[in-house]
Amino acid sequence: MDDTRRSFLKIAGLSMLGFGAKPVVDAVAGTGDPKFEKDSKAFNGKRWAMVVDQQKCLKAKEGCKDCVTACNSAHNIPEFNNPKDEIKWIWQTSFEHAFPGQENPYLDEYIKKSLKGLPFMVLCNHCDNPPCVRVCPVQATFRRPDGIVVMDYHRCIGCRFCMAACPYGARNLNWRDPRPFIKKENPEYPTRTRGVVEKCNFCSELLAVGKMPACVDACKDKALVFGDLEDPNSEVRELLRSRPTIQRKPQLGTRPQIYYIL
Amino acid sequence: MLEKALRGNKSYFAWIGFLLILVGMGFGFYLRQLGFGLGITGMSRDVSWGLYIGQFTFLVGVAASAVMLVLPYYLHNYKVFGKITILGEFLAVAAVTMCLSFIVVDLGRPDRAFNVLLYPTPNSVLFWDMVVLNGYLFLNIFVGWTVLESEAKSVPPPKWIKPFIYLSIPWAVSIHTVTAFLYAGLPGRGFWLSAIMAPRFLGSAFAAGPALLILICLFLRKYTKFDAGWEAIQSLAKIVTYAMIISVFFVLCELFTVFYSQIPEHMYHFLYLFVGLHGHSGLVPWMWASTVLAAIALIIMINPKTRNSPGTLAIGCAAVFFSLWIEKGITLVITGYIPSPLETITEYHATLPEIGIVIGVWALGFLIMSVLYKVALSVKAESA
Numbered sequence: 001m002d003d004t005r006r007s008f009l010k011i012a013g014l015s016m017l018g019f020g021a022k023p024v025v026d027a028v029a030g031t032g033d034p035k036f037e038k039d040s041k042a043f044n045g046k047r048w049a050m051v052v053d054q055q056k057c058l059k060a061k062e063g064c065k066d067c068v069t070a071c072n073s074a075h076n077i078p079e080f081n082n083p084k085d086e087i088k089w090i091w092q093t094s095f096e097h098a099f100p101g102q103e104n105p106y107l108d109e110y111i112k113k114s115l116k117g118l119p120f121m122v123l124c125n126h127c128d129n130p131p132c133v134r135v136c137p138v139q140a141t142f143r144r145p146d147g148i149v150v151m152d153y154h155r156c157i158g159c160r161f162c163m164a165a166c167p168y169g170a171r172n173l174n175w176r177d178p179r180p181f182i183k184k185e186n187p188e189y190p191t192r193t194r195g196v197v198e199k200c201n202f203c204s205e206l207l208a209v210g211k212m213p214a215c216v217d218a219c220k221d222k223a224l225v226f227g228d229l230e231d232p233n234s235e236v237r238e239l240l241r242s243r244p245t246i247q248r249k250p251q252l253g254t255r256p257q258i259y260y261i262l
Numbered sequence: 263m264l265e266k267a268l269r270g271n272k273s274y275f276a277w278i279g280f281l282l283i284l285v286g287m288g289f290g291f292y293l294r295q296l297g298f299g300l301g302i303t304g305m306s307r308d309v310s311w312g313l314y315i316g317q318f319t320f321l322v323g324v325a326a327s328a329v330m331l332v333l334p335y336y337l338h339n340y341k342v343f344g345k346i347t348i349l350g351e352f353l354a355v356a357a358v359t360m361c362l363s364f365i366v367v368d369l370g371r372p373d374r375a376f377n378v379l380l381y382p383t384p385n386s387v388l389f390w391d392m393v394v395l396n397g398y399l400f401l402n403i404f405v406g407w408t409v410l411e412s413e414a415k416s417v418p419p420p421k422w423i424k425p426f427i428y429l430s431i432p433w434a435v436s437i438h439t440v441t442a443f444l445y446a447g448l449p450g451r452g453f454w455l456s457a458i459m460a461p462r463f464l465g466s467a468f469a470a471g472p473a474l475l476i477l478i479c480l481f482l483r484k485y486t487k488f489d490a491g492w493e494a495i496q497s498l499a500k501i502v503t504y505a506m507i508i509s510v511f512f513v514l515c516e517l518f519t520v521f522y523s524q525i526p527e528h529m530y531h532f533l534y535l536f537v538g539l540h541g542h543s544g545l546v547p548w549m550w551a552s553t554v555l556a557a558i559a560l561i562i563m564i565n566p567k568t569r570n571s572p573g574t575l576a577i578g579c580a581a582v583f584f585s586l587w588i589e590k591g592i593t594l595v596i597t598g599y600i601p602s603p604l605e606t607i608t609e610y611h612a613t614l615p616e617i618g619i620v621i622g623v624w625a626l627g628f629l630i631m632s633v634l635y636k637v638a639l640s641v642k643a644e645s646a
Contacts, residue, residue, distance in 0.1 A: 024382050083307065083608065084301070084307070085306075085307075086307050087307075093604060097604040097606060100526075101527065131448060134385055135448070136386055137386040137389045138381045138383060139381050140377075155374070155377055155381070156370070156371065157370065157371050157372075157374045157375060157377050158370015158371045159368070159388060160310045160370070164310065164311060164445075164598070165448045166603070167450020169307075169308070169604045173370055174299065175299055175300050175301030175306075176298060176299040176300075177299060194300075194370070195299055195300065195370025252450060
């Protein structure tokens, strides 16, 4: 009797071990991707990117924040009015904060004179080689084949390793329940719970139904240009061909995909 | 054997009761954090890791230091450590438990902690940290308990335990190396982006852990019947001395590279830490306290006279421990975020609930350590 119980427990233990090993095996020898049908109107970009034409962003000095407001209401971003809990996907900052180390007094003069001392628009760079994706222990943030770096709010454990890894300060944690602080809820996009990380998603939910990103759509001066880098006839490619552009911290090897025209 | 922890004198139970109260208090604060979110702490969008991850980092070092007893005793047959090796192993158990607790209290969604197992991600250093920490916890409980059980039965430890003991030696190095890699591989954080991070972690670990053990041994010698032996304490003291010298040397190497190269994104952090930056100097007093303590520690520990006398040795070890606790438990993590990648400065101030939770987790660690030590010392007293 004792002998059979012993061998039963042994086999039971080994089978439990087998179940435990399954996710590991899956990780090494992955199964196929799930299939789903796309919206017929969806944009099918191969490599999405954005050009920020600062020369056109002329109303920012007069307090224009159309792109920020559009993003906030499209994505149910809460307003806490304190920097500690703050959540921002796209925001304005000065040149020396957007491009630290690249400032010099003469460039400062240029920005003051020719660009009217504009604030610069900063957001997630949707890097080709994103450090945040590399460090995430649960693959809650990942890079899609079309280059967009997205978040799975339902998988994120809130460890904030990605926030340490992002060299652009683009990531936010929901330090507290955001829902009471959402001004007007947009039912087209999920709200988040406290304790998960979020950031700009290039409006992947709008691209999927054939709409441009909310910030791009909101800018009346067409300072934000969004498009497919793999398409040689796209507007972004035309701008990159014809105008000199810079990126934020390209030396870090992240290959950021937001380009700036000064 | 665990029943031995249930017998003791009044002061033992008073100590256990005291620790239980602190654990309960910490748990109360943790419930509040669960209800409100991590916004209850001093952490922010810019400084997104704080005291919790700092304590975690420091305690990984304390845990790793058990190898400083295991290696001489089992690999070099250094008999003097025979009596206290178990203390090192059980200290490691308590320290790793604190580490894991600090990770859990730091999670935004602790209810999803097991996602790390459900979606194993070999390219994430955090995944490997989870693997090595849990492995190390298992190894130390397993080895410590098996060896102690043999001692209780007055038989030599079983032969099959040897491979586990040998495995625990490189494993100890791995826990602190992997923990250093959490920081040392991030492109945008100049303060952490240094190849010497892992050696530095090991250097400070092998000073802080044994220093704590010496303090414990001196305490046990004075207030209980357990004497670790003066020779063992002296050997440990030499280990602490060398490790502290190496640790300080590594920090100086760091300072040379940063200030001679003058690369701003590396230098600003050190400026903030030592003299303040753009009028912000929240960590300056801490850093100088750590520096002064390190100097005192080196003077006491290098001088054989002061190292050989129990009174000054205790002061020296306390100086080592607190100097490194500040360096790794507070400044190392927070300074990495100041200035931010956009070169703005947001300072960090721990809140009351946050400190309460920190104290609670430390009390939990001391509770585990006290219970395990009680068992170990009772077994040793009976078999002597």
